[in-house]
Amino acid sequence: GKNIHIALVGNPNSGKTTLFNFASGSKEHVGNYSGVTVDSKQAKVNQNGYQFEITDLPGTYSLTAYSPEELFVRKYIMSERPDVVVNVVDASNLERNLYLTSQLIDMDIKVVIALNMYDELEQKGANFNYKELSKMLGIPIIPTVGSKGIGVTELFDKIINVYEDLDPIVRHIHINYGNSVEESISNIQREIKKDPKLCAKASPRFLSVKLLESDESARFMVKESDHHFEIKKTAKEEIQKLEKEFSEVCETVITDAKYGFIDGALKETYTENPIKRRR
Ligand code: GDP
Ligand code: MG
């Protein structure tokens, strides 16, 4: 059968290892990473005539390359290029978890969201139209309860669908950062696109956003380009332009825009505890 390489990406304690263990049938201990080693675990599983190679990555809140975990996960996605990234989202902490999702969207990769801890969301009595959010993000969302294995079969079916390009929900969306930032992104992107080798390494849009955030490893990637002078010059000009307009560090402008997008999406789809449940 076909081989599908999937990677579990998500915040610490979102339930990645629990899902990994359930899917692979292994009895690895769940628990926090010690912080001493940043590592991943692999397992192979046969299902529905496909061979899945599953990687459990360290937990991370962001892909900004500030911590060894963030750097590890980001490098893994960019160099190993998993066929489908399973973004494990803690349903009881949506805003913070979806921040990472917004960065995966920028990366232009195939993503399926495992809306894990769905039992906790139900217990809270929250009203969450995740199907609507799914449409807005262009990413399929499957509710799961990792600790009970609920939703895991559906998750794998969805992964296959996405891998085979059969899912109608999947769509390449761009988070709209607002006119000024979008203009800066396209100006930088234009320069990046002049170097096909660089484009093969990372999505030009992702790289442009990262350059606006003055991200070290994005700058390092650009350094190796034959076109590095023009790209860096444009990025510098655009950063100055945006900082002048927003009177804020450019990185903050981008972060605010991401949270703005998430808040807007949640406002339309999520209501905390509409009617307190009584027994
Ligand atoms: P990781 O850091 O993302 O690998 O998260 P873990 O797999 O270590 O899970 C963190 C904790 O959440 C563990 O105590 C799990 O038993 C628990 N857990 C995992 N999935 C669920 C779930 O769907 N619902 C509930 N209530 N707890 C879960
Ligand atoms: Mg874990």
Ligand code: K
């Ligand atoms: K953990």
